[in-house]
Amino acid sequence: MLTIRQFSKSYKGGKKAVHNLSLTVEKGDIYGFIGHNGAGKTTTIRAVVGVLDFEEGEIEIDGISMKKDPLACKSRIAYIPDNPDLYDHLTGIQYLGFIGDLFNVSRKDRELLIAKYGGAFQLTPHLGDLISGYSHGMKQKLAIISALIHKPKLLVLDEPFVGLDPKAAHTLKTIMAEVCSEGSAIFFSTHVLDTAEKLCNKIAIIKEGRLIAGGKTEDVKGENSLEEVFMELIDHD
Amino acid sequence: MINIWRLTKLQLLSTFGLNKALHTKDAKERRKQLLVSLAIVCGVLLAAVFSFGYSYAMAAAFEQIGRLDLLLAIMMAVTSVVAFFTTVYKAGGVLFSYKDYDLLMSLPVKTSHVVASRVLQLYVLNLFFTLIVMLPAGVVYALKVRPEAYYYLLFVPLLLSIPFIPIIAATVVGALISWVSSRFRASRMINLVLTLLFVVVLILGSFTLDGNQPELADLGTGLADMIFKLYPLAELYVDAISAYRVDAFLVFTLLSVLSFAVFCTVLGTRYKAIHTGLSTSRAGRKYTMQPLKASTAFQALYRKELRRYFSSSIYVLNTGIGMVLLFIMSVALLFTSPEQLGQLADVPQLQQYLNTLAPIFVSFFVALSCTTSSSISLEGNHLWILRSSPVPKHIILLSKVAVNLTITVPVTVVSCVLLMISLGTEWLESLLLLVIPVIYACFSALTGVIVNLKLPKLEWTTEVQVVKQSAAVLVAMLLSFVSLLVPLALKFLLTGLDGKVIMLGIGVILAGLCAGMYRYLKNAGERLFLGL
Incomplete structure (x- = not known):
C-alpha cells in the first residue's frame, strides 16, 4: 500500500533530515513509526502525504508514484497532522461536508459514516457548533472523522493519540484495527511505545533521519519490551 | 514601561517580517525579503518626493494669500483624518483578534500594558505615513518662512504626537464597536455591520462638510475655518508651531499622551471581558444527523x-x-x-x-x-x-x-x-x-x-x-x-x-x-x- 524507496530530504542549508529511508506498508498493516523529537518522522510523513516536496527517492501509494500522480495518491490517503488546525469559521458538519466534497464522497456514504464515527467519538451533538469553540481533543476527533469518511486505503497519522481522552483513544484503536481488517493500512507516528507495541504488527525506528530498525513488531523487539529496545537503540546505536 | 516596549518590539518584528529577514538561512528567502524591503523603501522615497512636490505647490498658493501656516494645518489635518480612517476598521482586529492572546495574557504583564503595546503597533504604522506627509511639509515651510530655532525644537516632538489622538479616537470607536458586538450571539457579523455603518456615516458626513466650501467669502480665512472645523486640534498645532506658543505645544502634547494613557488604563479594565465575548462561540442546539448534500x-x-x-x-x-x-x-x-x-x-x-x-x-x-x-x-x-x-x-x-x-x-x-x-x-x-x-x-x-x-x-x-x-x-x-x-x-x-x-x-x-x-x-x- 505504501512503498518508500531510498527517500532522502535535506534542510535548506544541506543538513539531511531523512537519509536513504526505505520501508513498505502492506494491506492490513498497522505500521508504527517511532523516533525521538526531530528524528525525521514528521518530515517523512509529510512527504508520504504529498505535502512536502522531495527530490531523492520514490514514494508510491497503492503502486502509484507520488511524484508522477500526486492527485491519485492523495485521493487514496487520509492524513491527520500532529496538531490539526481546522477551519475555525466552519461548523463541524460544514467541515465534514467540505472534506466529503473534496474526496467525492457520495451523500449516502457520508451520512452513514458521519453518523457512525460521530457517534463512536460522541461528537455528533457538537457537529452544529463552530470549530473555534472546540477543545483540542474535539478538533482531533473531528479530524479523525474527516479522515475516515472517505474510506482511505492508507491512513497516515502523526501522533494521533495526543489530546484524546482515554475513551476516545480506545475508540480510535478499535477503529484502526477495524479499517485494517477491511483491507486498508495505517502508518502512524507515536511516542506512546506501549500503544505501539500492542497495536502495531510492524514497527520502524528512526534516529537522526536514518532507519535503525524495522519489520514485524515481534522481530524488532524480540524478547524485550519495545521501550527497552527503543532505549537501547537510541542510546547506543 | 519596559514591558510595553518589549511587547511592541515583538509585534513589530513579526509585522514587517524583520526577524525572518534577519535570521533566515535560506538565500532565496533572504533575497526575496531584501527585494521586498528595497521596493518598500523605494515606494516610501517616491511618496516622500511626491509629498514634497505637493507641499511645495500648495505653499506657492498659500504664499499668495499670506497664510503659509495653512500648509502645516492642512497637512496635519489630512494626516490625522487619514490615520483615523485607516485605523478605525483595523482597530478591533489589532486589539482583540490575534493568535498569541493566550500567551501574552498569561505573562506577568499588566493588561493595560498589553493594550498599550497593541495601540503602539497602530501608532508606529501610522507614524510612517505622518513622516511621509509632515516631514516634507515641514521642510517646505522652513524653506519659505525661515522660522526661528523654536520651530525646529517644537516640530519634532509635535511630529511624534500627531498620530496619537486620531489613533486613540479610532481605537475608542473600534473598542466600543467590539464591546457592543461582544454582547451579541452573532458578534462577528454585528462587528462588521457596525464598523461598516460607522465608516459610511463618516463618509456621508464629510460630503456635507465639503458642501459649505463655495459659500465662504474670504479664501484664506475660509480655508482655515474649514480645516479647523474638520479637525479642531489643527488650530492648536498651528498655534504651537508657527506662533511658537509654548502653552499650545504643552496642551497638544499632554492631550496626546494623556489620551493614550487613559485609554489603555480604561480599556485594560474591560479588555479580557471584551475578548472573551468576541472569541467565545456559544454552543448551538444539540446537533442531530440530518440529510446532507454533496457538491463538486x-x-x-x-x-x-x-x-x-x-x-x-x-x-x-x-x-x-x-x-x-x-x-x-x-x-x-x-x-x-x-x-x-x-x-x-x-x-x-x-x-x-x-x-x-x-x-x-x-x-x-x-x-x-x-x-x-x-x-x-x-x-x-x-x-x-x-x-x-x-x-x-x-x-x-x-x-x-x-x-x-x-x-x-x-x-x-x-x-x-x-x-x-x-x-x-x-x-x-x-x-x-x-x-x-x-x-x-x-x-x-x-x-x-x-x-x-x-x-x-x-x-x-x-x-x-x-x-x-x-x-x-x-x-x-x-x-x-x-x-x-x-x-x-x-x-x-x-x-x-x-x-x-x-x-x-x-x-x-x-x-x-x-x-x-x-x-x-x-x-x-x-x-x-x-x-x-
Whole structure:
C-alpha cells in the first residue's frame, strides 16, 4: 500500500533530515513509526502525504508514484497532522461536508459514516457548533472523522493519540484495527511505545533521519519490551 | 514601561517580517525579503518626493494669500483624518483578534500594558505615513518662512504626537464597536455591520462638510475655518508651531499622551471581558444527523472561501469598502447632474471626461476590492488541508478568484447601470462602462492570486498583518493602480485619439492578460501551490 524507496530530504542549508529511508506498508498493516523529537518522522510523513516536496527517492501509494500522480495518491490517503488546525469559521458538519466534497464522497456514504464515527467519538451533538469553540481533543476527533469518511486505503497519522481522552483513544484503536481488517493500512507516528507495541504488527525506528530498525513488531523487539529496545537503540546505536 | 516596549518590539518584528529577514538561512528567502524591503523603501522615497512636490505647490498658493501656516494645518489635518480612517476598521482586529492572546495574557504583564503595546503597533504604522506627509511639509515651510530655532525644537516632538489622538479616537470607536458586538450571539457579523455603518456615516458626513466650501467669502480665512472645523486640534498645532506658543505645544502634547494613557488604563479594565465575548462561540442546539448534500470540489471550495471571507471583519472592511463607496457614489450621482459637478469642480468639460473615463473611475474601486491578494496567506496553518487534498490546485486558486468576482462584479454592474443613467452615456460608452470594469475585476482577482502565490505570508498572529500589511497586498494594489494609470495617461497624452478607442484597446489588452494569467494558473498553479 505504501512503498518508500531510498527517500532522502535535506534542510535548506544541506543538513539531511531523512537519509536513504526505505520501508513498505502492506494491506492490513498497522505500521508504527517511532523516533525521538526531530528524528525525521514528521518530515517523512509529510512527504508520504504529498505535502512536502522531495527530490531523492520514490514514494508510491497503492503502486502509484507520488511524484508522477500526486492527485491519485492523495485521493487514496487520509492524513491527520500532529496538531490539526481546522477551519475555525466552519461548523463541524460544514467541515465534514467540505472534506466529503473534496474526496467525492457520495451523500449516502457520508451520512452513514458521519453518523457512525460521530457517534463512536460522541461528537455528533457538537457537529452544529463552530470549530473555534472546540477543545483540542474535539478538533482531533473531528479530524479523525474527516479522515475516515472517505474510506482511505492508507491512513497516515502523526501522533494521533495526543489530546484524546482515554475513551476516545480506545475508540480510535478499535477503529484502526477495524479499517485494517477491511483491507486498508495505517502508518502512524507515536511516542506512546506501549500503544505501539500492542497495536502495531510492524514497527520502524528512526534516529537522526536514518532507519535503525524495522519489520514485524515481534522481530524488532524480540524478547524485550519495545521501550527497552527503543532505549537501547537510541542510546547506543 | 519596559514591558510595553518589549511587547511592541515583538509585534513589530513579526509585522514587517524583520526577524525572518534577519535570521533566515535560506538565500532565496533572504533575497526575496531584501527585494521586498528595497521596493518598500523605494515606494516610501517616491511618496516622500511626491509629498514634497505637493507641499511645495500648495505653499506657492498659500504664499499668495499670506497664510503659509495653512500648509502645516492642512497637512496635519489630512494626516490625522487619514490615520483615523485607516485605523478605525483595523482597530478591533489589532486589539482583540490575534493568535498569541493566550500567551501574552498569561505573562506577568499588566493588561493595560498589553493594550498599550497593541495601540503602539497602530501608532508606529501610522507614524510612517505622518513622516511621509509632515516631514516634507515641514521642510517646505522652513524653506519659505525661515522660522526661528523654536520651530525646529517644537516640530519634532509635535511630529511624534500627531498620530496619537486620531489613533486613540479610532481605537475608542473600534473598542466600543467590539464591546457592543461582544454582547451579541452573532458578534462577528454585528462587528462588521457596525464598523461598516460607522465608516459610511463618516463618509456621508464629510460630503456635507465639503458642501459649505463655495459659500465662504474670504479664501484664506475660509480655508482655515474649514480645516479647523474638520479637525479642531489643527488650530492648536498651528498655534504651537508657527506662533511658537509654548502653552499650545504643552496642551497638544499632554492631550496626546494623556489620551493614550487613559485609554489603555480604561480599556485594560474591560479588555479580557471584551475578548472573551468576541472569541467565545456559544454552543448551538444539540446537533442531530440530518440529510446532507454533496457538491463538486469547486463548489465546496467556493463556499468555504466565501465563509472565510465573511468570518473576518478586517478582510471584509478592507476589501469591501471600495464596493460600498462605489455604490454610494453611483447613487449620489443620480441626484447631482454632471453639469452641477462640473461647475462645482470648475471643470466645464467634466461630463465629457466622465463619460469617457467612467470605466477607469469604476475600475479604481474594483482595484481596491482585491480579496485574492491575501486569500492564500490567510490559509495560514490550515494550508495542510488544501495541500493534502486530491484536488487540482488550480481549482483551489480559481475558487478564490470566483469569490473575489462575487464580491466585485454584482455591485460593479449595478453601479455601472446607475452611472449610465446619471451620465446619460451613449451606447458604446455604456458598453465600455459595463465591460471594462468587469474585465478589470478579473484582472485584479487573477493578479492578486498570482502575486500571493509568489509572496505568501503564512505565519501571522493577526489577520491585519496579512490583509493590510503583507507584501502581496501592496504589490497587487500597486500593479492594479499602474494598470489604471496607463489608460489615464494615454487619454491625456494622445489628445487626437478618441477616448473610446483607447478604452477599447485597454479592454482588449486586459482581456488578453487575463487569459494569459488563467493559463499560467492552470499550468503552474500546482507547482506554485505545493511550493508554498
